[in-house]
Amino acid sequence: MAHPLIRKLEQFTRLSADDQRLLERVTSEHVRRIGPREDIVSEGDEPGEIHLILSGWACRSKQLEDGRGAILAFLLPGDLCDLDNFLLRTMDHSVGALTAVTLAGIPRSLFEDLMLNHARIAQALWSSALIDAAIQREWTLNLSQRTAYERLCHLLCELFLRLRTVGLTQGSSCELPVTQAKLAEATGLTLVHLNRMLQELRAANLVVLKSKTLTIPNLEVLMSAALFNPAYLHLDQAGEASDTAAAVPILALDERSDGLQL
Template identity: 50%
Template sequence: MTLSTSDRSLVEPVFRRLNALRILSAEARASLEYAMLEGLERAGSGEDLISEGDPVDSVRVVLSGWLCRYKTLEDGRRQIVNFVFPGESCDAHAYLLSVMDHSIATLTPVIYTEIKRTRFESLVAADRTLAEAFWCETLVNNAVQREWAINLGRRVALERVAHLFCEIFERLRPVGMVDGTSCLMPITQMDLADATGLSVVHLNRTVQELRASGLIVLRERTLTINDLDALKDAALFSPSYLQLYRRS
């Protein structure tokens, strides 16, 4: 397979993300690149890539677009339990379980790749750096879930929303999706409300409070953080759980 510049650009967020956790060998990068480009898929906004209860036989890695992990109660209420951004996998090791315990849906149009279980297991077995990078990603996802539990259980509304904005900004930074103090925010207030456990009215009021304080600007699907340190202070946010800095 001959790789074009556009092909390499498409998969670059994945390597930026994994290299932030472990430096991949040249061999690992080459083999993963081919595997990803062979399994390219597209989905529109509002589609479930996988539903709770479905069996899992492949690893999905997001190349562009935003997704969410969510669970729904019997009466239809939805709780978003995490977002999935470009460069991240939809649970690299979920195939070790019998079925999915949550659903993953697109929030925007997405491009992703699907690597079958046997192919993925061969890739990580052949290269320790690749295996460690994906395991690190799984551990970071677990840390994110713990932080979100604290968000819902202990932080007040303003802290919750500010913390989520800080986390989104910091998670997009390693994959090159931050432009100065701004990043895309292509999701609805309902999505943000479902992620923070707030009503849409309460969410809107909280966003307005952050705007009025001069900490953020949220306009035209773009989030601008005027003072990241001040926003982190307001959110009681420390990025250490995201493991953004490799050990030497």
């Protein structure tokens, strides 16, 4: 499979062979593997490198002083965990592994070189950051306006499409390696309510969940149930073949992500 970061960035800008070789090099020199439930970076840290997920799933999260917390985003292969720290330096949230994760650390000096001296790479990285912000806005809308049923449908649609962009879907199925408790944190639901919504989705044959694998029999029907408009993911604009164009991703529907523990 193609390098997940290169595959993701080429949704925005066509990268030259030299650009691709450079990205492969800088993301292969500081690789490490961490286990589930380990922190990649914690709130208050001042990391000296930018972290890229090569495999596995992670999440952004914040906690209140009394221990209550929420998942703010799911991070998938090809995602940069802490791009904002290129400028902001100090983490204002935590990033933790949900599964075993393989990470590439890009030293700040190398990342600065990418941003300042390689225009197409920089353009693609900022485009990716803008899509992340758009996803965050959609999650805010989910929590304030969509019903519990719609929220869960919407999240499953989004994860499926994002996995498709980096080649981690197979047909209409994908792995979904998160527990119901984590899905509840991401959707602002209690575990009991989340479980009830999953049972409703199964009864309506909108999803099939088995052995940590999610299958969506009819994606269009699930999108309709979620009031899902994929415009915020900018899937309708394929990257142009020119050296200067920055286009935004196209998303074909497929299925292979990480599984759901039930």
